Amino acid sequence: MGTPRYIKIHNEIQSRIEKGYWQVGQRIPAERELAQEFMVSRMTLRQALQTLVDEGILERRIGAGTFVAQRRIQDKMSGITSFTELTRRQGKVPSSQTVSYLVTEPSLSEAEKLELAENQKILRMERIRFADDEPICFEVAALPFDMVADYRQSQVTTSLYQTLADDGLRIGRAQQTVSATVASERIAELLKVKRGSAILMLRQVTTLKDGRPFEYVRTHYAGDRFEFYLEK
Structure with missing residues (x-):
């Protein structure tokens, strides 16, 4: 089975960020524009973006759009992981x-x-x-x-x-x-x-x-x- 389309889009967006095409804190293009570029439905594009948000690579700001995420402060946790x-x-x-x-x-x-x-x-x-x-x-x-x-x-x-x-x-x-x-x-x-x-x-x-x-x-x-x- 081939790679799902949304994963291919995820990888391309992540690759662009890693190469500096979009900088930390920069707003990426609107969903409509990206959906047209990748020739997919808004639903497929949204799934790719949500995966990147879930991974902490992108962040959504209400009323402003989707941005390359800032690095968050981290702290250790200990406990049961199951x-x-x-x-x-x-x-x-x-x-x-x-x-x-x-x-x-x-x-x-x-x-x-x-x-x-x-x-x-x-x-x-x-x-x-x-x-x-x-x-x-x-x-x-x-x-x-x-x-x-x-x-x-x-x-x-x-x-x-x-x-x-x-x-x-x-x-x-x-x-x-x-x-x-x-x-x-x-x-x-x-x-x-x-x-x-x-x-x-x-x-x-x-x-x-x-x-x-x-x-x-x-x-x-x-x-x-x-x-x-x-x-x-």
């Missing part, structure tokens, strides 16, 4: 709903974060995560396909960390970045919140004990249902 285990420790029942599950080409960001070799494919899955049947977050996870190719879909989507542990693979470190944003129309529908509601965005790269990155995930948390705490 949603399943975290939910259970809160005395709630975790569950998930798979929105999409696709073996495909990685975006530039996914290839970089996962340290993939050329032509190496990924498994990209989208899930809604629930606690006691209440939607808590929506996540887009990219995994090196050759690392999970032998697992059943249910093993990956239900609790990936437990599946890896059962296979003798130990989880190492997680590098996390948290930022604030607002719910797009799609995220609002998936999490059953109002469009424009406060959303916490977590970007995380998780490695095994041997240092191999095995997961790059972008997670949207409903702001009124989840909170992070810092431990120093």
Whole structure:
């Protein structure tokens, strides 16, 4: 299966930013103009831009447009990175709903974060995560396909960390970045919140004990249902 059109647009825009075509803080062209340039629908173009926003490469400013994002201040967090285990420790029942599950080409960001070799494919899955049947977050996870190719879909989507542990693979470190944003129309529908509601965005790269990155995930948390705490 070929690379989705929105990923190709994502890669081209990211490449332009990295080459300095658009500078940090600069407004990029309007959606209509970019859709015409790439000869795609506004919906496809919007999906590419939203992915770049989710990755912290672009940022939306209400009433002003879309801009190349400033580098945000970061702080370390420590704690459980498995949603399943975290939910259970809160005395709630975790569950998930798979929105999409696709073996495909990685975006530039996914290839970089996962340290993939050329032509190496990924498994990209989208899930809604629930606690006691209440939607808590929506996540887009990219995994090196050759690392999970032998697992059943249910093993990956239900609790990936437990599946890896059962296979003798130990989880190492997680590098996390948290930022604030607002719910797009799609995220609002998936999490059953109002469009424009406060959303916490977590970007995380998780490695095994041997240092191999095995997961790059972008997670949207409903702001009124989840909170992070810092431990120093």
